[in-house]
Amino acid sequence: MSIHATARIHDSAIVEEGAEIGPDVEVGAFSVIGSKVKLSAGVRVKSHNVITGQTEIGEKTEVFPFCSIGDIPQDLKFSGEDTRLIIGARNTIREHVTMNPGTAHGGGETVIGDDCLFMAGVHVAHDCRIGSRVIVVNQSGIAGHAVIGDDVIIGGVSGVHQWVRIGKGAIIGGVTKVAKDVIPYGMVDADAGELRGLNLVGLRRKGVDRAEITALRAAYKVLGDGDGSFQERAARLMEETDSAYVKEVVEFILTDSDRHFLTPR
Structure with missing residues:
Protein backbone atom coordinates (compact mmCIF):
# COMPACT_ATOMS: atom_id res chain seq x y z
CA MET A 1 0.00 0.00 0.00
CA ALA A 146 -21.38 3.21 -26.07
CA VAL A 147 -19.03 5.89 -27.41
CA ILE A 148 -19.75 9.48 -26.35
CA GLY A 149 -17.78 12.29 -27.99
CA ASP A 150 -16.39 15.45 -26.40
CA ASP A 151 -18.76 18.24 -25.30
CA VAL A 152 -21.91 16.06 -25.41
CA ILE A 153 -24.86 16.85 -23.11
CA ILE A 154 -27.29 14.06 -22.19
CA GLY A 155 -30.54 15.23 -20.57
CA GLY A 156 -32.06 13.74 -17.43
CA VAL A 157 -33.77 10.34 -17.29
CA SER A 158 -32.45 9.45 -20.75
CA GLY A 159 -31.17 6.11 -21.95
CA VAL A 160 -28.35 5.47 -24.42
CA HIS A 161 -28.55 2.01 -26.00
CA GLN A 162 -25.55 -0.32 -26.06
CA TRP A 163 -23.08 0.18 -28.93
CA VAL A 164 -24.54 3.60 -29.81
CA ARG A 165 -22.16 6.40 -30.81
CA ILE A 166 -22.98 10.02 -30.02
CA GLY A 167 -20.83 12.47 -31.95
CA LYS A 168 -18.94 15.44 -30.58
CA GLY A 169 -21.01 18.42 -29.45
CA ALA A 170 -24.40 16.70 -29.71
CA ILE A 171 -27.18 17.38 -27.23
CA ILE A 172 -29.79 14.83 -26.09
CA GLY A 173 -33.04 16.12 -24.58
CA GLY A 174 -34.43 14.84 -21.30
CA VAL A 175 -36.45 11.61 -21.07
CA THR A 176 -35.11 10.46 -24.44
CA LYS A 177 -34.32 6.99 -25.74
CA VAL A 178 -31.24 6.96 -27.99
CA ALA A 179 -31.07 3.68 -29.90
CA LYS A 180 -29.24 4.88 -33.04
CA ASP A 181 -26.05 6.79 -33.72
CA VAL A 182 -26.21 10.59 -33.41
CA ILE A 183 -24.20 12.81 -35.75
CA PRO A 184 -21.76 15.36 -34.27
CA TYR A 185 -23.52 18.57 -33.19
CA GLY A 186 -26.93 16.91 -33.60
CA MET A 187 -29.90 17.75 -31.38
CA VAL A 188 -32.06 14.79 -30.33
CA ASP A 189 -35.43 15.05 -28.64
CA ALA A 190 -38.75 13.20 -28.16
CA ASP A 191 -39.42 10.01 -26.23
CA ALA A 192 -38.34 7.73 -29.05
CA GLY A 193 -35.31 9.85 -29.90
CA GLU A 194 -35.62 11.92 -33.06
CA LEU A 195 -32.96 14.08 -34.66
CA ARG A 196 -34.63 17.49 -34.55
CA GLY A 197 -31.82 19.71 -35.77
CA LEU A 198 -28.37 20.92 -34.76
CA ASN A 199 -27.07 22.00 -31.37
CA LEU A 200 -26.84 25.62 -32.50
CA VAL A 201 -26.76 27.03 -28.98
CA GLY A 202 -23.78 24.83 -28.12
CA LEU A 203 -21.96 25.80 -31.30
CA ARG A 204 -22.47 29.50 -30.61
CA ARG A 205 -21.35 29.17 -27.02
CA LYS A 206 -18.22 27.45 -28.26
CA GLY A 207 -17.52 30.45 -30.52
CA VAL A 208 -17.79 28.54 -33.80
CA ASP A 209 -17.55 30.86 -36.78
CA ARG A 210 -20.88 31.86 -38.37
CA ALA A 211 -19.74 30.54 -41.77
CA GLU A 212 -19.12 27.10 -40.27
CA ILE A 213 -22.56 27.09 -38.64
CA THR A 214 -24.14 28.08 -41.96
CA ALA A 215 -22.27 25.23 -43.67
CA LEU A 216 -23.47 22.78 -41.03
CA ARG A 217 -27.09 23.88 -41.46
CA ALA A 218 -26.84 23.46 -45.22
CA ALA A 219 -25.26 20.02 -44.82
CA TYR A 220 -28.02 18.99 -42.41
CA LYS A 221 -30.63 19.79 -45.08
CA VAL A 222 -28.72 17.79 -47.69
CA LEU A 223 -28.45 14.80 -45.34
CA GLY A 224 -32.18 14.93 -44.68
CA ASP A 225 -33.46 15.22 -48.22
CA GLY A 226 -31.91 14.14 -51.50
CA ASP A 227 -31.13 11.30 -53.85
CA GLY A 228 -29.56 8.12 -52.58
CA SER A 229 -29.12 6.69 -49.11
CA PHE A 230 -28.06 8.62 -46.04
CA GLN A 231 -24.48 7.38 -46.42
CA GLU A 232 -24.43 8.20 -50.15
CA ARG A 233 -25.54 11.76 -49.44
CA ALA A 234 -22.83 12.03 -46.79
CA ALA A 235 -20.18 10.78 -49.22
CA ARG A 236 -21.18 13.44 -51.76
CA LEU A 237 -20.92 16.10 -49.08
CA MET A 238 -17.35 15.02 -48.35
CA GLU A 239 -16.41 15.73 -51.95
CA GLU A 240 -18.18 19.09 -52.06
CA THR A 241 -17.47 20.79 -48.73
CA ASP A 242 -14.52 22.82 -47.45
CA SER A 243 -15.95 23.06 -43.93
CA ALA A 244 -13.94 21.28 -41.23
CA TYR A 245 -17.11 20.85 -39.14
CA VAL A 246 -19.09 19.32 -42.01
CA LYS A 247 -16.19 16.97 -42.74
CA GLU A 248 -16.22 15.92 -39.09
CA VAL A 249 -19.91 15.04 -39.34
CA VAL A 250 -19.42 13.16 -42.62
CA GLU A 251 -16.44 11.17 -41.32
CA PHE A 252 -18.54 10.14 -38.32
CA ILE A 253 -21.32 8.94 -40.63
CA LEU A 254 -18.98 7.01 -42.91
CA THR A 255 -17.18 5.24 -40.04
CA ASP A 256 -18.18 1.61 -39.50
CA SER A 257 -20.85 1.24 -36.81
CA ASP A 258 -23.00 -1.50 -35.31
CA ARG A 259 -26.03 0.81 -35.22
CA HIS A 260 -28.21 2.66 -37.70
CA PHE A 261 -28.39 6.47 -37.60
CA LEU A 262 -30.94 8.90 -36.38
CA THR A 263 -31.52 10.84 -39.60
CA PRO A 264 -32.78 14.41 -40.10
CA ARG A 265 -36.53 14.91 -40.37
Whole structure:
Protein backbone atom coordinates (compact mmCIF):
# COMPACT_ATOMS: atom_id res chain seq x y z
CA MET A 1 0.00 0.00 0.00
CA SER A 2 1.25 3.49 -0.91
CA ILE A 3 -0.32 6.45 0.88
CA HIS A 4 1.30 9.85 0.35
CA ALA A 5 2.17 11.74 3.50
CA THR A 6 -0.14 14.62 2.55
CA ALA A 7 -3.21 12.41 2.02
CA ARG A 8 -6.05 12.73 4.54
CA ILE A 9 -7.82 9.45 5.33
CA HIS A 10 -10.74 9.48 7.79
CA ASP A 11 -10.31 7.10 10.70
CA SER A 12 -13.46 5.18 9.71
CA ALA A 13 -12.42 4.74 6.05
CA ILE A 14 -10.90 1.47 4.82
CA VAL A 15 -7.96 1.54 2.42
CA GLU A 16 -7.01 -1.98 1.39
CA GLU A 17 -3.43 -3.13 1.09
CA GLY A 18 -2.08 -2.39 -2.40
CA ALA A 19 -4.02 0.82 -3.06
CA GLU A 20 -2.10 3.86 -4.31
CA ILE A 21 -3.15 7.15 -2.69
CA GLY A 22 -1.50 10.24 -4.16
CA PRO A 23 -0.63 13.61 -2.65
CA ASP A 24 -3.38 15.79 -1.19
CA VAL A 25 -6.00 13.04 -1.65
CA GLU A 26 -8.94 13.08 0.75
CA VAL A 27 -10.94 9.96 1.66
CA GLY A 28 -14.04 10.63 3.74
CA ALA A 29 -15.79 8.73 6.49
CA PHE A 30 -16.93 5.13 5.88
CA SER A 31 -15.52 5.00 2.34
CA VAL A 32 -13.79 1.87 1.06
CA ILE A 33 -10.84 1.99 -1.34
CA GLY A 34 -9.93 -1.36 -2.94
CA SER A 35 -6.52 -2.93 -3.25
CA LYS A 36 -6.09 -2.18 -6.98
CA VAL A 37 -7.33 1.41 -6.89
CA LYS A 38 -5.13 4.37 -7.80
CA LEU A 39 -6.20 7.86 -6.69
CA SER A 40 -4.14 10.65 -8.28
CA ALA A 41 -3.18 13.95 -6.68
CA GLY A 42 -5.96 16.06 -5.25
CA VAL A 43 -8.77 13.50 -5.63
CA ARG A 44 -11.64 14.01 -3.18
CA VAL A 45 -13.64 10.95 -2.15
CA LYS A 46 -16.40 12.05 0.18
CA SER A 47 -18.10 9.83 2.76
CA HIS A 48 -19.85 6.50 2.12
CA ASN A 49 -18.28 5.60 -1.24
CA VAL A 50 -16.99 2.28 -2.57
CA ILE A 51 -14.18 2.46 -5.12
CA THR A 52 -12.93 -0.97 -6.09
CA GLY A 53 -11.54 -3.07 -8.93
CA GLN A 54 -8.65 -1.99 -11.12
CA THR A 55 -9.74 1.65 -11.10
CA GLU A 56 -7.67 4.76 -11.79
CA ILE A 57 -9.04 8.21 -10.96
CA GLY A 58 -7.31 11.31 -12.35
CA GLU A 59 -6.20 14.45 -10.57
CA LYS A 60 -8.72 16.63 -8.71
CA THR A 61 -11.72 14.47 -9.53
CA GLU A 62 -14.38 14.67 -6.82
CA VAL A 63 -16.64 11.76 -5.86
CA PHE A 64 -19.74 12.61 -3.86
CA PRO A 65 -21.40 10.23 -1.34
CA PHE A 66 -22.97 6.85 -2.05
CA CYS A 67 -21.25 6.09 -5.36
CA SER A 68 -20.15 2.63 -6.53
CA ILE A 69 -17.11 3.02 -8.77
CA GLY A 70 -15.28 0.10 -10.38
CA ASP A 71 -17.38 -2.84 -9.22
CA ILE A 72 -17.96 -5.73 -11.65
CA PRO A 73 -19.94 -5.12 -14.86
CA GLN A 74 -23.66 -5.81 -15.01
CA ASP A 75 -23.05 -8.28 -17.82
CA LEU A 76 -23.84 -11.98 -17.47
CA LYS A 77 -20.91 -12.83 -19.77
CA PHE A 78 -18.43 -11.35 -17.29
CA SER A 79 -16.47 -14.16 -15.63
CA GLY A 80 -14.09 -12.36 -13.31
CA GLU A 81 -11.48 -11.26 -15.81
CA ASP A 82 -9.09 -8.48 -14.76
CA THR A 83 -10.41 -5.38 -16.53
CA ARG A 84 -10.10 -1.65 -15.88
CA LEU A 85 -11.97 1.60 -15.29
CA ILE A 86 -9.98 4.72 -16.14
CA ILE A 87 -11.39 8.10 -15.09
CA GLY A 88 -9.64 11.29 -16.14
CA ALA A 89 -8.91 14.54 -14.32
CA ARG A 90 -11.19 17.16 -12.76
CA ASN A 91 -14.39 15.16 -13.13
CA THR A 92 -17.35 15.69 -10.82
CA ILE A 93 -19.18 12.48 -9.90
CA ARG A 94 -22.31 13.23 -7.91
CA GLU A 95 -24.34 11.10 -5.51
CA HIS A 96 -25.39 7.51 -6.33
CA VAL A 97 -23.42 7.30 -9.59
CA THR A 98 -22.34 3.82 -10.71
CA MET A 99 -19.47 3.16 -13.12
CA ASN A 100 -18.30 -0.29 -14.21
CA PRO A 101 -15.02 -1.52 -15.69
CA GLY A 102 -14.70 -3.19 -19.07
CA THR A 103 -15.12 -6.81 -20.11
CA ALA A 104 -12.74 -9.12 -21.94
CA HIS A 105 -15.00 -9.32 -24.98
CA GLY A 106 -15.42 -5.52 -25.07
CA GLY A 107 -11.79 -4.42 -25.01
CA GLY A 108 -11.20 -4.63 -21.28
CA GLU A 109 -11.55 -0.95 -20.43
CA THR A 110 -14.14 1.67 -19.59
CA VAL A 111 -12.56 5.07 -20.23
CA ILE A 112 -13.80 8.52 -19.18
CA GLY A 113 -12.10 11.76 -20.19
CA ASP A 114 -11.51 15.01 -18.31
CA ASP A 115 -13.75 17.77 -16.92
CA CYS A 116 -17.01 15.81 -17.09
CA LEU A 117 -20.05 16.17 -14.85
CA PHE A 118 -22.06 13.07 -13.93
CA MET A 119 -25.11 14.15 -11.97
CA ALA A 120 -26.91 12.11 -9.33
CA GLY A 121 -27.97 8.59 -10.22
CA VAL A 122 -26.13 8.29 -13.54
CA HIS A 123 -24.93 4.85 -14.68
CA VAL A 124 -21.94 4.26 -16.98
CA ALA A 125 -21.77 0.64 -18.09
CA HIS A 126 -18.91 -1.62 -19.14
CA ASP A 127 -16.62 -0.82 -22.09
CA CYS A 128 -17.99 2.69 -22.62
CA ARG A 129 -15.71 5.40 -23.95
CA ILE A 130 -16.70 8.88 -22.88
CA GLY A 131 -14.88 12.00 -24.03
CA SER A 132 -14.08 15.20 -22.16
CA ARG A 133 -16.40 17.99 -20.99
CA VAL A 134 -19.40 15.66 -21.18
CA ILE A 135 -22.44 16.40 -19.00
CA VAL A 136 -24.82 13.57 -18.10
CA VAL A 137 -27.88 14.78 -16.20
CA ASN A 138 -29.63 13.02 -13.30
CA GLN A 139 -30.81 9.41 -13.57
CA SER A 140 -29.57 8.82 -17.12
CA GLY A 141 -28.03 5.53 -18.19
CA ILE A 142 -25.30 4.81 -20.73
CA ALA A 143 -25.32 1.16 -21.76
CA GLY A 144 -22.34 -1.02 -22.60
CA HIS A 145 -19.91 -0.24 -25.42
CA ALA A 146 -21.38 3.21 -26.07
CA VAL A 147 -19.03 5.89 -27.41
CA ILE A 148 -19.75 9.48 -26.35
CA GLY A 149 -17.78 12.29 -27.99
CA ASP A 150 -16.39 15.45 -26.40
CA ASP A 151 -18.76 18.24 -25.30
CA VAL A 152 -21.91 16.06 -25.41
CA ILE A 153 -24.86 16.85 -23.11
CA ILE A 154 -27.29 14.06 -22.19
CA GLY A 155 -30.54 15.23 -20.57
CA GLY A 156 -32.06 13.74 -17.43
CA VAL A 157 -33.77 10.34 -17.29
CA SER A 158 -32.45 9.45 -20.75
CA GLY A 159 -31.17 6.11 -21.95
CA VAL A 160 -28.35 5.47 -24.42
CA HIS A 161 -28.55 2.01 -26.00
CA GLN A 162 -25.55 -0.32 -26.06
CA TRP A 163 -23.08 0.18 -28.93
CA VAL A 164 -24.54 3.60 -29.81
CA ARG A 165 -22.16 6.40 -30.81
CA ILE A 166 -22.98 10.02 -30.02
CA GLY A 167 -20.83 12.47 -31.95
CA LYS A 168 -18.94 15.44 -30.58
CA GLY A 169 -21.01 18.42 -29.45
CA ALA A 170 -24.40 16.70 -29.71
CA ILE A 171 -27.18 17.38 -27.23
CA ILE A 172 -29.79 14.83 -26.09
CA GLY A 173 -33.04 16.12 -24.58
CA GLY A 174 -34.43 14.84 -21.30
CA VAL A 175 -36.45 11.61 -21.07
CA THR A 176 -35.11 10.46 -24.44
CA LYS A 177 -34.32 6.99 -25.74
CA VAL A 178 -31.24 6.96 -27.99
CA ALA A 179 -31.07 3.68 -29.90
CA LYS A 180 -29.24 4.88 -33.04
CA ASP A 181 -26.05 6.79 -33.72
CA VAL A 182 -26.21 10.59 -33.41
CA ILE A 183 -24.20 12.81 -35.75
CA PRO A 184 -21.76 15.36 -34.27
CA TYR A 185 -23.52 18.57 -33.19
CA GLY A 186 -26.93 16.91 -33.60
CA MET A 187 -29.90 17.75 -31.38
CA VAL A 188 -32.06 14.79 -30.33
CA ASP A 189 -35.43 15.05 -28.64
CA ALA A 190 -38.75 13.20 -28.16
CA ASP A 191 -39.42 10.01 -26.23
CA ALA A 192 -38.34 7.73 -29.05
CA GLY A 193 -35.31 9.85 -29.90
CA GLU A 194 -35.62 11.92 -33.06
CA LEU A 195 -32.96 14.08 -34.66
CA ARG A 196 -34.63 17.49 -34.55
CA GLY A 197 -31.82 19.71 -35.77
CA LEU A 198 -28.37 20.92 -34.76
CA ASN A 199 -27.07 22.00 -31.37
CA LEU A 200 -26.84 25.62 -32.50
CA VAL A 201 -26.76 27.03 -28.98
CA GLY A 202 -23.78 24.83 -28.12
CA LEU A 203 -21.96 25.80 -31.30
CA ARG A 204 -22.47 29.50 -30.61
CA ARG A 205 -21.35 29.17 -27.02
CA LYS A 206 -18.22 27.45 -28.26
CA GLY A 207 -17.52 30.45 -30.52
CA VAL A 208 -17.79 28.54 -33.80
CA ASP A 209 -17.55 30.86 -36.78
CA ARG A 210 -20.88 31.86 -38.37
CA ALA A 211 -19.74 30.54 -41.77
CA GLU A 212 -19.12 27.10 -40.27
CA ILE A 213 -22.56 27.09 -38.64
CA THR A 214 -24.14 28.08 -41.96
CA ALA A 215 -22.27 25.23 -43.67
CA LEU A 216 -23.47 22.78 -41.03
CA ARG A 217 -27.09 23.88 -41.46
CA ALA A 218 -26.84 23.46 -45.22
CA ALA A 219 -25.26 20.02 -44.82
CA TYR A 220 -28.02 18.99 -42.41
CA LYS A 221 -30.63 19.79 -45.08
CA VAL A 222 -28.72 17.79 -47.69
CA LEU A 223 -28.45 14.80 -45.34
CA GLY A 224 -32.18 14.93 -44.68
CA ASP A 225 -33.46 15.22 -48.22
CA GLY A 226 -31.91 14.14 -51.50
CA ASP A 227 -31.13 11.30 -53.85
CA GLY A 228 -29.56 8.12 -52.58
CA SER A 229 -29.12 6.69 -49.11
CA PHE A 230 -28.06 8.62 -46.04
CA GLN A 231 -24.48 7.38 -46.42
CA GLU A 232 -24.43 8.20 -50.15
CA ARG A 233 -25.54 11.76 -49.44
CA ALA A 234 -22.83 12.03 -46.79
CA ALA A 235 -20.18 10.78 -49.22
CA ARG A 236 -21.18 13.44 -51.76
CA LEU A 237 -20.92 16.10 -49.08
CA MET A 238 -17.35 15.02 -48.35
CA GLU A 239 -16.41 15.73 -51.95
CA GLU A 240 -18.18 19.09 -52.06
CA THR A 241 -17.47 20.79 -48.73
CA ASP A 242 -14.52 22.82 -47.45
CA SER A 243 -15.95 23.06 -43.93
CA ALA A 244 -13.94 21.28 -41.23
CA TYR A 245 -17.11 20.85 -39.14
CA VAL A 246 -19.09 19.32 -42.01
CA LYS A 247 -16.19 16.97 -42.74
CA GLU A 248 -16.22 15.92 -39.09
CA VAL A 249 -19.91 15.04 -39.34
CA VAL A 250 -19.42 13.16 -42.62
CA GLU A 251 -16.44 11.17 -41.32
CA PHE A 252 -18.54 10.14 -38.32
CA ILE A 253 -21.32 8.94 -40.63
CA LEU A 254 -18.98 7.01 -42.91
CA THR A 255 -17.18 5.24 -40.04
CA ASP A 256 -18.18 1.61 -39.50
CA SER A 257 -20.85 1.24 -36.81
CA ASP A 258 -23.00 -1.50 -35.31
CA ARG A 259 -26.03 0.81 -35.22
CA HIS A 260 -28.21 2.66 -37.70
CA PHE A 261 -28.39 6.47 -37.60
CA LEU A 262 -30.94 8.90 -36.38
CA THR A 263 -31.52 10.84 -39.60
CA PRO A 264 -32.78 14.41 -40.10
CA ARG A 265 -36.53 14.91 -40.37
